[in-house]
Amino acid sequence: MKDLAGKVAFVTGAASGIGLGVATALAQAGVKVMLCDIEQAALAKAVEGLKLTNADVDGVLADVSLKSELQAAAAAVIARYGKVHIVVNNAGVTGGGGYGAWTDASWNWTIGVNLMAVIWGVEIFGPLMESHGEGGQFVNTASIAGMISGNGGPYNVTKYGVVALSEGLRNELGPRGIRVSVLCPGFIRTQIIDSTRNLPDRFAGVTDASPAAGPAPEALKMIRDRIAGGIDPLYVGELVREGVENDWPYIFTDNEFEPFIEARFARIKEGFDQVRGREPRR
Template sequence: MQSIAGKVAFVTGAASGIGLGIAEALAQSGVKVMMADIDGAAVEREAARLAATNADVSWIRADVSLKADLQAAAEATIERFGKVHILVNNAGVGGGGGYGEWTDAQWEWVLGVNLMSVVWGFEIFGPLIEAHGDGGQIVSTASMAGLVAAVAPGYNATKYGVVAISEGLRPVLAARGIGVSVLCPGFIRTRIMESARAVPERLAGAIPPPSDEPLSDFAAMAAQAIAHGIDPLYVGELVVEAIQGDWPYIFTDTQFEMGVDARFSAIKQGFDRVRGRVPRR
């Protein structure tokens, strides 16, 4: 999609952080943007701010862990803009509990927001992009934790899943005129450490509230890195460039490149251990 001015985008998790950065960068590039977020007041406020700059944006409250909300948001996008060309599956939450700590409700929430919303995004918006024949792009936000399992198990699992879905569907949708990209950001200045603020009412009593206990060493390090992280608008600008160039992978920096190299080196060693052996049949 080398020319994106005048196209229509739908962005989830658009009230703050990476989602807002992507929505703003797209709007600055002349794209019409439907901004969706579970925090209705925040997404309304940010949409109004962008509209004041003459951006053509609208907003809708949506809990992306509910398929019906995403379906309703898609219908609202078509009603408002007529078409959709770009889908950004960005909404995400952290947490989920560590080994020996997680609960079924935490898994339900993290899986619903981080992974199933991506599945439903492809399912709902893919046919809408195909229908007009103009082509399009689907960008899904994973994480470096989608390539190196370095966070909580539930978070890692969902982000690996987003990478797998994106890689698997890229050749399938290319034949239908739709590019597929996966965004694997590092430490970005977002509110991911405050994910508990977005727990939906139906799960509020089942998910432990934030603890007053001191953060673990890892969590404290992550909180500092995020607080001093990369500007989300810069990430949005990278995503715009990636959409125009149909990049398969979008990275925000090279900080975790050595970790990815180490993982694939370990995988290669696994093959080396059986190289030359003849399997019994």
Template sequence: MDKLEGKVAFVTGAASGIGLGIATALAQAGVKVMLCDIEKDALARAVEALAATNADVDGVLADVSLKAELQAAADKTIARFHKVNILVNNAGVGGGAGYGEWTDASWDWTIGVNLMSVIWGFEIFGPLIEKAGEGGQIVSTASMAGHLPITGPAYAVTKFGVVALSENLRPVLAEKGIGVSVLCPGFIRTNIMESTRNVPSRLAGNVEEQDMAKGPVKAFAEMARKAIENGIDPLYVGELVREGIEGDWMYIFTDNEFEPGVDARYKGVKEGFDMIRGREPAR
């Protein structure tokens, strides 16, 4: 999409952090933006601040872990802007405790927000982008944890899933004129470590923060909290996403910090193949 002005974007998790950075960068490029979030007050502040810059924006409340609420948000977007060209599946939570301590509720919540909302986003908004007939782009926020299993299990499972879904659907939707990108940020200055502030009432009391304070990832968790507090500016990430949309990037990375880890992971995969090289499989 080499011309963004006048296009319409729907962004989830848009009231703060990466989502607000993306919404801001798109609005600055002349895109009309529907901001979607579960936090009422934060959403109102974000919409008010962007509208004050003469951006054409609006907001819609939704718990994206519920398909019906995401569908209702899509309907409100069409009613307000009459079309959608860009979908940003950005909402995410850092939920889920470690092995032996997790609950069904924590898995349901983390998978619902981080993965199912992305699946439903493709399902609900893909046809709307097609109907607009102007081409489009779908960007889904994964994480470097979608390439490296360095966090708690639930978060890693969902983020690997977002990467896999994006890779799978990219050639499919390319035939329909829709680009697919996956955003894999490193340490960004967000509130991801305080995700349980948004646990829905139906799950209250049954969801724990991602438990990285124990076991082999304890050192990483302690480092991550400090790194996030001093992380990359979300607006910079938003500008990268805008550029990625314009250039139809498959992967949108925010920095090179985890590149050696990715190289090491795939080296390990290659070594797995080397272990059986020369053997003739039984038929």
């Protein structure tokens, strides 16, 4: 989507981290941005900060893991800006660890925010983008964890889901004038590791990625350190803007994990090699 100035974007998880970086980068290009988040004070601060730069932005509070709240947020975008062209389904949480640390609350919360909210975002905003005939763009935030899976925890499962959803929708929605990109960040300097700060009450019982329940303390410390020293979220926002302008199917932030993804593809190929030349019984 070229000529971003004057277009309208809706960004979830926009009060912090990558979402705020994306909202900022789009606003800098003259896009009108509706920031959506569950964290009221952080949302107000983010909107206020962007308004100081003369950006045309506004905020809407919503828990995106509740479909009704996402529907109300969509209505707020239309009421405020009349139409919407770019939807960034970005809100996400890291709930729960791998095998042995599972709880239903962890699965439900993580699936609700990371996957169902993306599905509903497409379901709710797709028709709104199609209705004006000016074209549209979804950017769905997955992760490198949607390409390689280090454990059987909810986070990776939801991120693989977002990749599958985005790849499939790109085929389905392209002919209807809607583009779909999937964002797969590496380590980005955000507050993701402290996701439980926004845990809705109905998901009480989540096993945080805490040393007692989740990854081993050293692994957790390593992740914290990598995120603390991670890539600037505004840089990620600028990449997303470039991806939107040039319709990139995959938006990666760096090449750190490329060899791991190649190794996964090699293992998949080995699986095919096991059965190559055999005649399947039908």
